[in-house]
Amino acid sequence: MDIDELRDAEIQLHGLTKADGVYTFYHDETNNIRKLYIDDGRLNVAELKVFVLGGIVHEGAPRPIEIQSLREAMRIQKTAPEIKLEHVAKGNFLDVLRSRKLTTFLRWLIDNGLMIHYHELDPFYWSVADIIDSIVPELGNPMLLQYHVLLKSDLVAVLRCELAATIQLFHDFGYPGLSPEGRRPFLDRLIEILERNSDVLPHFNAMMLKGVLQAGRALESLEFIEGYYPNLLIDEFSTFYQGRIAIFKNSTHIFDMEKVIHDRLLETPLTSQGKPVANFRFADSKAELGLQISDVIVGVLGKMHTYFTNTGHEDVAADREALAGTSLENAKLLSDLISASHAANVTFLHHVASVHDIDIPSEFLRNDRYGNYTRGWHGETQTLEDEPDEARGFQPALSVRLTVDQTLEAEWGIFNRRLEKEGKRLPSLSYNDRQEVMPSRLGPYADHHLGWGRLSVLNKITEDAKGSRALLAEAGRIARAEFSKESKALFAEVIKQAKCAAQALGVAVTDDLQAMLDIQAVGLSGRGISLHEKNLPLRQLGLGSSRLFVAALQDQARVNASIALIDEVEHGLEPHRIARVLRQLKAPKKDGSIKAQVFLTTHSPVVLCDLAVSQLHVVRRDKITGDVTALSAEPQFKSLDSQAVSRTTPEAFLVSTVLVSFGLQY
Structure with missing residues (x-):
């Protein structure tokens, strides 16, 4: 196997920038079930747990790691040949967080400048994702590609609602070895499960997923779920070992001895540019101290991700609020360790899981959510600084940045220029928080x-x-x-x-x-x-009447909202109705306070005439750099009657170029 082909594809797909660095990785694993298959309508395992391959990592070539002080601090018996997770904590993830020894362990990692890395895989997600992967690329619809990952996650969310029925369905059709004649009835049964559980998804998501499954029935084949060995969901896990070796091909990889994985890698020699890859080896953890540390951290991460995957969001939120004392301290230390590792190299942490689950660890392990990333906003001077200096009149504020890469995948993240320059990891806006601030679109589909x-x-x-x-x-x-x-x-x-x-x-x-x-x-x-x-x-x-009706309903619903977003407010509305909508948006609450800060876009002179010039900003995009600026229409012309311009010649604010001329009258 040529690791460069695998490596280059991953780097290009995910935009990885630090994969060429030189590091030393220590790898251990947890929840390796060897194979996942269905037997007589049941899975071969009693509980689906998240597989984790990971451990500790440091920059540069291998170096001695001294753990005697750690053993003494945790009071590990001298007769114990090595440190294992059982010496630090036992039980489920919440039980593990209560351990004072875990506090000692995590502080030792941080104090010694060690980072962590891991590849986590939800086996159910991995087993189900091939359904969407077999359909979406074959439909030839570029718009669907941007929802590819979300579609897989939504399908997993639906099928988890009826896990037993899903496993029985897979068994009945020999999934992933469907026959051509079984293709359509298999997808029909999936659609039935979706229809029974569509309320777990937003309406748009459920309709889009149903449409994709329906379209799949007309395809000539489903590439990844037809013709394979029936009821064998996961054959083996060596692929994930190969992936870590390939991505960090300039680094040293030391794996805990796993004979099955060791033999599989020998059967399929890895090469790079025609030469054997020799950047990895297997070792006995008793002699390799870095592997002992990795055993503990991987054990904790395996329990953590299994808990988040198998526990409902509401229960996770309740457990988070109940954290106190040692549990809360360990959650903060674990958060700091993960954040520091991610900031050092985003490629250290790799998730093969539902996007609905990936945000949950950040939410659970948060210190005070986004408190460390606030900036300062001065309302009177209209200035923004990276530090919320309340003594100077700056109020704490969050900046949210939306990034869309070449794959059309959108990422919502917190932005702070100073912290970004310092190389600190800035968190993503969690899925639940995005739902909280998500605006209702007042567009052509308002009838929903x-x-x-x-x-x-x-x-x-x-x-x-x-x-x-x-x-x-x-x-x-x-x-x-x-x-x-x-x-x-x-x-x-x-x-x-x-x-x-x-x-x-x-x-x-x-x-x-x-x-x-x-x-x-x-x-x-x-x-x-x-x-x-x-x-x-x-x-x-x-269209106009329905938009007005929905605008009234949304105004009624946004009792506690602080921001309202409206794109092209004039869409579908006659001029007199535009004025009415704007008056309603500007109207204060009964107590005289402002309802919400409203951001709206327009291409209509009618809208400009109805707004004060102090409320107008002209948005321009630089054709060369792509930078977008929003310039206030008022400050530069305070000495002039700029309000008169917006009333008499509103078109001047909408065109790209204004020609000004003057002449002499004789």
């Missing part, structure tokens, strides 16, 4: 908000009031009761024929056979309920 679908503004108002689940359950009960009143006569002939056909084949059916409304099948939990005026669905309102 006129029903009780997931993430609709009506659903939000309902949740804030009595709870949407309870109301929808009651609506379903009423619908079934009303349907049953008319269904007996309506379907009588069909039911009679069905009863006779069943009895002819010996199926025992009684006179209680009847047609009833299946609420889940008709989707009453989503957009099945919407606002109507008499018998007319409000979704059929004109």
Whole structure:
């Protein structure tokens, strides 16, 4: 195997910049189940745990590591031949956090300038991801590629809701060895599971995932899930060892002796530019002290990632709030260690897991979430500094940066220029926090908000009031009761024929056979309920009317919101309606305070005429550098009547070039 082919592809795909560095890696593993397969409708393991390959790492060539002081500090018995996780802590992840010995261990790592590295793999995600990987690239839709990773994560989230049913489905169709004739019914069964559990996803995500699975039924083949050995989900784990060796090919890799992995690597020799790769070796942990340290940290990381993957988000949040004393201190130390390692080299930490799970460790291990990354904003002088100096009138503020790379993957992160220059790792904005600040788009598809679908503004108002689940359950009960009143006569002939056909084949059916409304099948939990005026669905309102209606609902829903975002506020609105919307946005609360800070974009002179010039900023993009600037329309012209310009010639603010001329009158 040529590691350069594997290495170059990974570096290009993920934009890795420090893979050529020289380091010494010590590798141990945990939760290596050797193989994952389905036998008689069940997995071969009682519990799915996250596989972790990792350990400690330091810059440069191998050097002596002295651990006697650590052994003494943790009071490890002299008769113990090596340090193992069991000497430091036992139990699940929350139990491990309570250990004072873990505090000593983590402080020792930090004080000795050692970093950690790991490759974590959720075996269920790895087993399911091939379904999406077999469909999306074959559809030839560039827009879907930007959602590729999210689609895989959403599918995993849905299938986890019915794990036993999913495993049985895989068993029935010999997954990942589907036959051509089994392709369509397999995807049909997946769609049924999705429809039963679509409420775990945002409405748009659920519809997009369903559309992808439906499109997959028309493909000529599903490359990664057809023709393989039936019911064998993971064959072996040596691939992940090869990956770490390849990415850091200029470094030294020392692995704890695992005979199966050792033999597999010998069977498939690694080469680079035609020469054998010799940057790795296997060793006995009793003689290699770095491996002993790696055993402990990998054990902790394995418990940590398994806990986050197998525990609901609400339970994780509750456990986080309950942390205190030693547990809280260890969470902070673990966070510092992970952050420092990531800042040193982002390639040290590698995740093969759902994007919905990757953010959870950062959220759980946070010190005070984003407190260390705040900047300072001075409201009077309109200036921003990297330090929140409250003595000088600067209030703490967070800067959020959105980055979209060549793969069209978006990353939301906290930004602080000073910390970035110091090389410190700046955290990503967690998935839950993105959901908290996520604006509702007032665009051409505003009609979604006129029903009780997931993430609709009506659903939000309902949740804030009595709870949407309870109301929808009651609506379903009423619908079934009303349907049953008319269904007996309506379907009588069909039911009679069905009863006779069943009895002819010996199926025992009684006179209680009847047609009833299946609420889940008709989707009453989503957009099945919407606002109507008499018998007319409000979704059929004109574009302008529906946008105004939704704007009013969103204004009602954003009681605690501090920011509102509107793109092209004039879209679909007549001039007089534009003025009305702007007045509503500018109107204060009943107590006189500001409702929210509103950011809106426009290409309309009508909007400019209705706003004060102090509220206007002209956005320009440099054609060469790509830099975007937003210039205030007021400060440079305080001596002039700039408000008059925005009233009489608003088009001047919208064009790229303004030609000014003057002449003499004779």
